[in-house]
Amino acid sequence: MAVAQQTAPVTPKRGITRAEFEERLFGTLKWVSIVFFVVITAFPLFYMISLSFMPIQQLLQDPGRFLPSWDSITSFESYKDVLRPQSEGGQGFWRFVRNTLILSLATTFLTTTLAIFAAYAAARLEFRLKKVISWGILVVYLFPAVVIAIPLFVMFTRLQLRNSLIGLTIVYVASTIPVALYMLRSYFLTIPPELEEAGLIDGLSRFGVIRRITLPLSAPAIAAVALFVFMIAWNEFLFALLFLVEDRGLWTLSLGVQQLDTQEVPKTVLMAGSVIITIPVIALFFAAERFLTEGLTAGGVKG
Amino acid sequence: MTTTSAATDTGPPARPASRRTGTLARREARLGILLVLPAVLVVFGLVIFPVLWNISMSFQRIRLIELREFNFLDFDYTLANFDRVMGVRDFWDNVRVTFIYTIGGTTLSIAMGMWAALTVKSAFRGRAVVRGLMLFPYVAPIIAAAFVWRVMLNPTFGIANEWLDAVGFQPIDFLGRRDFELNLFGWDPNPPLALLTVIAFEAWRYFPFAFLFILARLQALPAELDEAAKVDGATLSQRFFYVTLPQMRGVLSVLFLLRFIWTFNKFDDIFLLTGGGAGTKVITVAVIDWLRGRFDVGAAAALGLLLAAMLAVLLVIYFRWFYEEETA
Structure with a gap:
């Protein structure tokens, strides 16, 4: 309200008012900002892809160059090198791709299944543990991963489950369930309960209701949650480092790039490795961008 | 599966009403x-169990080598781990770095997210593409994002130093130098170069998260208020500060809280960018150092517990203060 009083007597300066001046200023700044954001986001992506095609000698000779020659683009030299098994002089990334895929797919399947059941119960049924669950999700959010990592490291060493993909899968499932549960529960709450009650009256059991009514209605949300969990597992680094580092045959893609970032391995080859990690995630994300952004924001705007 | 559900289906009608x-x-x-269940x-x-167990371990003497024989039910508790962890010369330095990193990264990423949201709020040609691109830093795997930054900032063949060279500067090792000797007319602030670079990375990587929330809120604001202020002659910047911003307080405080907690607990980013060198060692990186570098499980657990305790105290203060303000 003070605003109006301040602005009313603005004197026209050089023929334009302050309001007009600002409209023009911010109108121009908007385009500057767009260019700025495009450059800072697109350039690293472009640079990553471009270096992955460049032979290392070319980069060292002329660091300012960021377009590889046509020959080096078509030869896929870095990609061949990074994917080839170690025994054939490569970096063995095919094996890392396989490990990462096994881990991520198993985590996605287990987390989504467990979270669907738990989220349904938390959204629809009345029982004693119910309050503890919504409260527990918050607590898990707050705990630093490193604090959970140390006891798990000790526990899995004792159980001899370290250096195994199964052990790591269990850890990933436990760490992704809270997020998945939270997202699914808020979605289930938006489904009108009358639909399910109608199913119950028609003689379906609870499981029947979940399978025939709830799941089909929430297919997009479940897909979003599954993608989200997949991406978390695919990108995970800390637990992979603590659990798998001693056995190169079990390394994930993230661990592979980090561990091989040494003097011996050309950066351009690792850039190809980075592109290999990034492409599936970006592809999945943009295939389902709307679901994911809605899922992400639905979680937070509530609070 | 089908047989059991069929059995329960026929169950209820048989019972007395x-x-x-x-x-x-x-x-x-x-x-x-x-x-x-x-x-x-x-x-x-x-x-949950590991967190509780971590508390117990932080009071026990456990080294990695003796892990297989260690008796965890031996309640011979000691404060030696805390002594060792806090007695290290750079303990307080790590605490300070953690706070600078967390506050800097949180504030900058939210400010940048706000700027980005205001930039793409109104329609323009190619907005969908720009909006999609803006999500890239957040969606890209951390290892790829950190690795690209490391190569771009590399002092010998990185593109950043190539450009600096082109305008006549010496190459700078952004991620490897603790201080940057800067002398401005007798005043030398010597900014902590590597730490600032890591904070810039944080802002770059997490602004999309803030951007998504802020944009969703901006687009949900009622247009009438803004139009009324416009009719009253309020300029663009005045409308932003006096009309839009007050309505954003809710989202901004949620964002600040979430990002603060996550950045405070963050390990990957700094570990992958600098390994904790050049004055960027935050507590989480120190925890893993105790575990992997010195094989001292007890000390790592103790430092982890201190990290969680610090966060808990901060949260209590935040909610106390926030709660009072809301009711006042």
């Missing part, structure tokens, strides 16, 4: 517990 509601509620409750057990066993 008067007792039906009672048993139904009880059966629902039993089913509820049955459905949440697997998830709860997994999370309890691998998240």
Whole structure:
């Protein structure tokens, strides 16, 4: 309200008012900002892809160059090198791709299944543990991963489950369930309960209701949650480092790039490795961008 | 699966109508517990229990080599771990770095997210593409993002130094130098170069997260208020500060809280960018150093506990202060 009083007597300066001046200023700044954001986001992506095609000698000779020659683009030299098994002089990334895929797919399947059941119960049924669950999700959010990592490291060493993909899968499932549960529960709450009650009256059991009514209605949300969990597992680094580092045959893609970032391995080859990690995630994300952004924001705007 | 559900389907009608509601509620409750139990057990066993166990371990002398023979039920508690962890010369330095990193990264990423949201709020040609691109830093795997930054900032062949060279500067090792000797007319602030670079990375990587939330809120604001202020002659910047911003307080405080907690607990980013060198060692990186570098499980657990305790104290203060303000 003070605003109006301040602005009313603005004197026209050089023929334009302050309001007009600002409209023009911010109108121009908007385009500057767009260019700025495009450059800072697109350039690293472009640079990553471009270096992955460049032979290392070319980069060292002329660091300012960021377009590889046509020959080096078509030869896929870095990609061949990074994917080839170690025994054939490569970096063995095919094996890392396989490990990462096994881990991520198993985590996605287990987390989504467990979270669907738990989220349904938390959204629809009345029982004693119910309050503890919504409260527990918050607590898990707050705990630093490193604090959970140390006891798990000790526990899995004792159980001899370290250096195994199964052990790591269990850890990933436990760490992704809270997020998945939270997202699914808020979605289930938006489904009108009358639909399910109608199913119950028609003689379906609870499981029947979940399978025939709830799941089909929430297919997009479940897909979003599954993608989200997949991406978390695919990108995970800390637990992979603590659990798998001693056995190169079990390394994930993230661990592979980090561990091989040494003097011996050309950066351009690792850039190809980075592109290999990034492409599936970006592809999945943009295939389902709307679901994911809605899922992400639905979680937070509530609070 | 189908046979059991069929059996329960035919169950209820056979029972007397008067007792039906009672048993139904009880059966629902039993089913509820049955459905949440697997998830709860997994999370309890691998998240809650480890946290509690971490507390116990931080008071025990455990080294990695003796892990297989160690008796965890030996309640011979000691404060030696805390002594060792806090006695290190750079403990307080790590605490300070953690706070600078967290506050800097949080504030900058939110400010940048706000700027980005204002930039793409109104329609323009190619907005969908720009909006999609803006999500890239957040969606890209951390290892790829950190690695690209490391190569771009590399002092010998990185593109950043190539450009600096082109305008006549010496190459700068952005991620490897603790201080940058800067002399501005007799005043030398010597900014902590590597730490600032890491904070810039944080802002770059997490602005999309703030951007998504802020944009969603901006687009949900009622247009009438803004139009009324416009009619009253308020300029663009005045409308932003006096009309839009006050309505954003809710989202901004949620964002600040979430980002603060996550950045405070963050390990990957700094570990992958600098390995904790050049004055960027935050507490989380120090925790893993105790574990992997010195094989001292007890000390790592103790430092981890201190990290969690610091966060808990901060949160209590935040909510106290926030709560009072809301009721006042």
